[in-house]
Amino acid sequence: MSIDKLIECIKEKENPTVAGLDPKLDYIPSFIIKETFDKYGKNLKGAAEAIWTFNKELIDRLCDIVPAIKPQSAYYEMYGWEGVRVLEQTISYAKAKGLYVIADVKRNDIGSTAEAYAKAYLGETKIEDEIFQRAFDADSATVNAYLGIDGIEPFIKEGKGIFVLVKTSNPSSGQVQDIIADGEPIYEKMAKLVDDWGKGNVGKYGYSNVGAVVGATYPVQLKKLRKIMPKAYFLVPGYGAQGGKAEDVAKAFNQDGLGAIINASRSIMCAYKNTGANEEDFAKAARQEAINMRDEIRRHIQ
């Protein structure tokens, strides 16, 4: 079970956090940019290679601290297929280092198309009879369930993990998610679907392969949602740069100390900027920030 693998990674590192790898060029130290631009040119390939260098060093310095990474696909796609190639390399490299990989792709479509996405990110692509290849091969993916179960089932069938968008961290998340129907908001209805879809996919720690994305920026809703989806693992964005605090995200955990993994992206990737460290020490600064975050969150869930 994919969820068991995630929980075991979390237990091993005693750290319920995930490092988001959303590598905008602005976040990458200029000495890396210069080196790769000199070698590959000031173009999408040069940019993608800079991301690869940045990611690889971050993974090397974070892999004994964090249990998981979460690359955000948009920041690779914006550099074209060269960027997507680096997304694939990043996933593969992180897994080789023992990290659990959440592909933050928020994919969604009708059944037959969702099947293609599920194969792309979690499964195998058929090339010819008995010949299969893995395209991106993550451990889990984020998905959007506006289309209902048709678009979710193919992901569940792969036997890996998914995190369904329930209550997102952004300011306008309420525009659709907070609409009240039968006395309850849409995000609670979505939460009930997630709880339902997770039945029959529960691993040995009592958690389901069908998780939920719930933003740290809405702590009141987080607390309520924890009750509606007791078996769902929560992927919690919005900590740090977006304003979510440790006492807020503490509400995402169950009594067993499990049930949630807290994401931070910018605060880790850009730690060298925020602490005034030398550019050359970017990975060291990221490591220290990941340690601080781990300790801060552990303090709040004990």
Add this chain to the structure above:
Amino acid sequence: MSIDKLIECIKEKENPTVAGLDPKLDYIPSFIIKETFDKYGKNLKGAAEAIWTFNKELIDRLCDIVPAIKPQSAYYEMYGWEGVRVLEQTISYAKAKGLYVIADVKRNDIGSTAEAYAKAYLGETKIEDEIFQRAFDADSATVNAYLGIDGIEPFIKEGKGIFVLVKTSNPSSGQVQDIIADGEPIYEKMAKLVDDWGKGNVGKYGYSNVGAVVGATYPVQLKKLRKIMPKAYFLVPGYGAQGGKAEDVAKAFNQDGLGAIINASRSIMCAYKNTGANEEDFAKAARQEAINMRDEIRRHIQ
């Protein structure tokens, strides 16, 4: 205005349909598969090259009949970054042939990330001061608005077209979209948002850059939605293989004969299978099917 470009392409070809390019390997004639596998190997690269050969020939034979193509990103992503490379090539090749390109990506995320997706598919990616490159460079993209305006605005800002998922064509679309709130279903609430977001983005034909995805498989809803979003262009999937009929999709059009573009994917790509034509004539069969579809739909909207 992107929507004006789409309408002009439709007027020029007198054809309100779009050919979906969802190139599963199963759809591709075996002589193409054999050729590319012999040259590149039975792997993701070989598969991607087969798709490229297939797409190129389809575009050559369809470009004077259809105004637009709609590649479905999932069927490229499932072949890894090599597949995504072919997606980029396909978009570029189709645009060079004068076709309007709808990137069917259904992307969605918080504002900063949606901005990265918008740059990837509709805009320019900044490499360095004053150096920008285009990653995928489509004319429009499909998007999912479960996160509200934050995730939509960056796409609108690019000045290109978007099609927001309102009522999708799949069987379980009602699970979330048909939930009733204040006496109306969520898809109608979404339609009102689309109508609102489109204000200020209306082109010379009276249509907005903010369009809607409405499935041909729900004709009653289609008719109602036409009234709620008078200025939105409808991208209508579900015609043909999914069961939508010409009399159903006719409801997507306004009195001016404009307002909708009807998609067919499998029925065009696999026309050679359905008609029993020789594999070698796949593009000819696709062309004939595109002509038949054009004529059938035109008959129903006049």
